[in-house]
Amino acid sequence: MAYMLEIHNLHKTFNKGTINEKIALNGVNLQLNPGDFVTIIGGNGAGKSTTLNAIAGVWPIDLGSIIIDGTDITNLPEHKRAAYLGRVFQDPMTGTAATMSIEENLAIAARRGERRGARWGITKKERKDYKELLSELNLGLEERLTSKVGLLSGGQRQAITLLMAALKEPKLLLLDEHTAALDPKTAARVLEISDQIIGEHHLTAMMVTHNMKDAITHGNRLIMMHEGRIIYDVEGEAKKKLKVADLLKKFEEASGGEFANDRMMLAN
Amino acid sequence: MTAYLAALDPAKLIGALPGNVAQGLIWGVMALGVYITFRILDFPDLTVDGTLAMGGAVAVMMIQKGMHPALVLIFATAAGMLGGLATGILHTVLGIPGILASILTQISLYSVNLRIMGKANQSIAIGQKGLVASIRFVSADDSYLFFLKLIVICLALVAVVYWMFGTEIGSAIRATGCNEQMARAQGINTNVIKVIALMISNGLVGLSGGIYAQYQGSADVNSGRGAIVIGLAAVIISEVIFGKLCAGRKIAFAYTLAAVFVGAILYYITYAFVLWLKMPSEYMKLFSAIVVAVFLAIPYLKEKYTVRLRRGNYGLYVRNPQSP
Numbered sequence: 001m002a003y004m005l006e007i008h009n010l011h012k013t014f015n016k017g018t019i020n021e022k023i024a025l026n027g028v029n030l031q032l033n034p035g036d037f038v039t040i041i042g043g044n045g046a047g048k049s050t051t052l053n054a055i056a057g058v059w060p061i062d063l064g065s066i067i068i069d070g071t072d073i074t075n076l077p078e079h080k081r082a083a084y085l086g087r088v089f090q091d092p093m094t095g096t097a098a099t100m101s102i103e104e105n106l107a108i109a110a111r112r113g114e115r116r117g118a119r120w121g122i123t124k125k126e127r128k129d130y131k132e133l134l135s136e137l138n139l140g141l142e143e144r145l146t147s148k149v150g151l152l153s154g155g156q157r158q159a160i161t162l163l164m165a166a167l168k169e170p171k172l173l174l175l176d177e178h179t180a181a182l183d184p185k186t187a188a189r190v191l192e193i194s195d196q197i198i199g200e201h202h203l204t205a206m207m208v209t210h211n212m213k214d215a216i217t218h219g220n221r222l223i224m225m226h227e228g229r230i231i232y233d234v235e236g237e238a239k240k241k242l243k244v245a246d247l248l249k250k251f252e253e254a255s256g257g258e259f260a261n262d263r264m265m266l267a268n
Numbered sequence: 269m270t271a272y273l274a275a276l277d278p279a280k281l282i283g284a285l286p287g288n289v290a291q292g293l294i295w296g297v298m299a300l301g302v303y304i305t306f307r308i309l310d311f312p313d314l315t316v317d318g319t320l321a322m323g324g325a326v327a328v329m330m331i332q333k334g335m336h337p338a339l340v341l342i343f344a345t346a347a348g349m350l351g352g353l354a355t356g357i358l359h360t361v362l363g364i365p366g367i368l369a370s371i372l373t374q375i376s377l378y379s380v381n382l383r384i385m386g387k388a389n390q391s392i393a394i395g396q397k398g399l400v401a402s403i404r405f406v407s408a409d410d411s412y413l414f415f416l417k418l419i420v421i422c423l424a425l426v427a428v429v430y431w432m433f434g435t436e437i438g439s440a441i442r443a444t445g446c447n448e449q450m451a452r453a454q455g456i457n458t459n460v461i462k463v464i465a466l467m468i469s470n471g472l473v474g475l476s477g478g479i480y481a482q483y484q485g486s487a488d489v490n491s492g493r494g495a496i497v498i499g500l501a502a503v504i505i506s507e508v509i510f511g512k513l514c515a516g517r518k519i520a521f522a523y524t525l526a527a528v529f530v531g532a533i534l535y536y537i538t539y540a541f542v543l544w545l546k547m548p549s550e551y552m553k554l555f556s557a558i559v560v561a562v563f564l565a566i567p568y569l570k571e572k573y574t575v576r577l578r579r580g581n582y583g584l585y586v587r588n589p590q591s592p
Contacts, residue, residue, distance in 0.1 A: 057455070082360075082455035095453070097446040108443050111436060112455040121439035164454070 002070060004204040005032040007010045008159045010054055010064035012055055012228075024050040025061070026228030034171075035233075037198055037205045037219035041212060041247065043255065046225040048208040049090075049137025055206075058082045074258055083113030086180040087204070088158065088194075098150030102141060102160060106130045109164030133163060137193060155186035159193050163247030166197045172196065173205040180210060191218065212244045226254045272546070281544045284405050288540045292533030293418045294401060294480050295498060297425060299506075300525060301348075301472035301533045302499030308433070309445040309465045314370040314496050318377025319470040323477025325384040328487035331392050337399045340476045348474020349467040351377055356463030364407070382488045391486035401483040417525035422529050425472070430522045432468065441465045473499075488592035497556050498535065504563040506531030535559070 010028035015021050032038060040048045054061050057078040065074045068084045089095050096105050107122035107130075127145065129187050135142040141152075146224050149157060157177055161178035165173055175194060179187035191214060198205050209215050215222055222242065231254045234242065272358055280391035298320055305313035358369035377457045380389065392399070399405075400421075405414035432438045443451040444461045451458050473495075481487040510527035514520050542555055 077457075078452045079455050079457045082453055085453075087453045089449075092447050094447070098449055099446045100442055104439060104442075108439055108451075108454050108456075114455075115508050116436035116456070118435045118437065121434055121436050188314045 003031045004034045004069055008065045011062045013062060023228055033205055034204055035202050036221055037214040038223060039219045040208045040223050041215045042225035042250040047228040048225050049176050052176050056085060056087055082172045084168035086173040088161045088165055088175045090177040090180050092154035092157040094147045096157050101146045101148055103127055103130050103145040106164060109167045112168045155182050155190055158190045162193055162197055166201055169201050173203045175207040177208050206249040212247050216242050284540045288536040289533050290406050290537040293422050293529060294483055296529035296532035298473045298476035299499040299502035299528045301469040302361050303503050303528050304469040312367045315351050315355045315373045315470055316496045317492040318374035319348040320472045320477040321381050321489055322347045322351060322377055323474030324481030324487035324491055325381045327478035327481045328390045328392055329384055335480055341475055343472045344478025345475040349471040352466035353469030356466040360459035360462055388489045399482045401479050410419045426525045427524055444498055446489050497560055501535045501560045502532035503528055505534050510562055
């Protein structure tokens with residue numbers, strides 16, 4: 001079977017040649033099958049978000065290649081890669097345009113990967129479709145299509161960003177700690193919505209998280225990163241049986257006995 | 269004091285009113301351009317000072333060559349768009365910060381405008397026919413026709429801009445101005461979008477310069493100096509006065525755009541009022557800057573003040589509960 005995502009030997013160093021030089025990715029290799037939902041954990045600076053940003057094309061990589069569904073996207077600019085990707089960010093402010101209405105944000109996402117022209121930015125039919133989509137979220141947003149997104153709560157904004165990411169059925173959904181800025185209850189609801197959307201559209205997804213429990217309970221595969229490399233990769237039944245304690249032990253082994261950072265401990 | 273008050277002639281103030289309105293409507297076209305960059309694209313574009321003068325220079329030179337004054341405005345608009353294109357390329361292709369890129373264009377347009385006109389000032393022949401606007405029309409017997417024409421032009425521009433920002437490209441411009449990261453994640457080429465917005469904006473500014481040169485009967489290489497401040501003043505006055513009125517309406521955006529013209533008219537009426545109070549005319553640029561500074565500062569200070577009220581004493585001096 002063809003892979004949905006292939007990453008070969010990814011390298012990225014920030015601030016090369018300066019005192020702040022930081023090797024962020026040090027030979028990342030990863031293959032995802034269609035429909036894989038992989039959770040990514042690791043300490044601060046392990047390269048989790050950096051991997052997602054490398055795939056999204058936020059900056060050029062130093063070495064390696066990124067192939068999505070057979071298309072080499074390594075040299076494509078960020079806005080062209082967007083045709084293949086859905087992205088949700090840690091900061092709820094990042095994924096939406098605050099001064100535009102809910103429906104306008106969705107309409108922009110509905111044209112991802114398409115040529116934008118002089119046609120009207122949103123059609124009557126779209127409005128109807130969006131209303132239906134929003135009602136599935138059960139957040140009451142279907143009555144607020146013309147409200148500015150800036151007026152919504154962080155959780156509501158993340159839910160809309162998720163909807164936007166899935167609107168064009170991306171080849172790959174990138175969730176970058178997208179519940180980290182939310183309160184526990186809202187975070188749980190947003191994770192639920194993520195599962196729902198990934199399941200409905202059979203999306204291939206990568207989710208970075210600091211919460212080990214979430215990493216275990218969501219998705220069919222889990223990878224742990226450390227110092228710019230993948231040090232642990234588990235899927236299927238073996239993943240289901242994982243305990244937080246197992247992950248902590250793995251992490252200690254990798255970091256040479258050093259304890260997991262506070263946030264990971266708290267997630268226990 | 270009595271002598272000063274006696275010297276103020278109310279009839280003179282009222283007599284100046286139609287001229288202020290005409291000037292406000294013409295500069296409102298420029299303010300509309302400023303609104304696009306300053307408010308929608310969130311780009312501090314100082315190109316305006318150069319493109320306004322360029323629109324005037326192109327218009328006057330082509331009228332002198334015998335082209336019809338209405339047709340000339342197409343070229344004035346195109347000239348402005350080229351100015352916007354230059355700033356856009358400096359910013360997106362060459363990576364120069366926006367404000368500096370626009371200053372570079374503005375300063376180079378000074379030379380370009382001198383080259384276009386051959387000297388610092390060029391006039392339109394007194395008997396020129398077919399002018400779109402002229403000071404003479406303001407005091408003519410059928411001046412209402414002139415104002416009607418100006419208002420129709422302005423409303424048509426509002427309609428065009430309203431339509432533009434409702435299209436897919438217009439939505440992309442708004443998204444880029446609001447959140448570039450989101451725009452790119454949704455597949456918008458933010459560099460191209462910025463260039464397009466700068467061109468639309470400076471096209472309007474060039475058009476305004478072309479009409480204003482006809483109104484004045486001449487083009488001057490310095491006519492754009494400080495134009496950005498007047499444009500900002502119009503935008504900000506319109507927001508402070510009409511912001512709440514426009515919000516929440518069905519076509520709120522169209523009202524907001526139209527309000528920019530009213531803002532420009534109010535600016536010129538205030539301007540005339542201050543002149544009428546016998547303020548020396550050399551202070552007028554200072555006056556314009558102060559108006560803009562005050563109106564920009566109001567929302568900021570209001571916010572700061574209310575936040576402090578809400579926080580009470582807890583803002584800076586939070587007591588550590590653990591300390592004795």
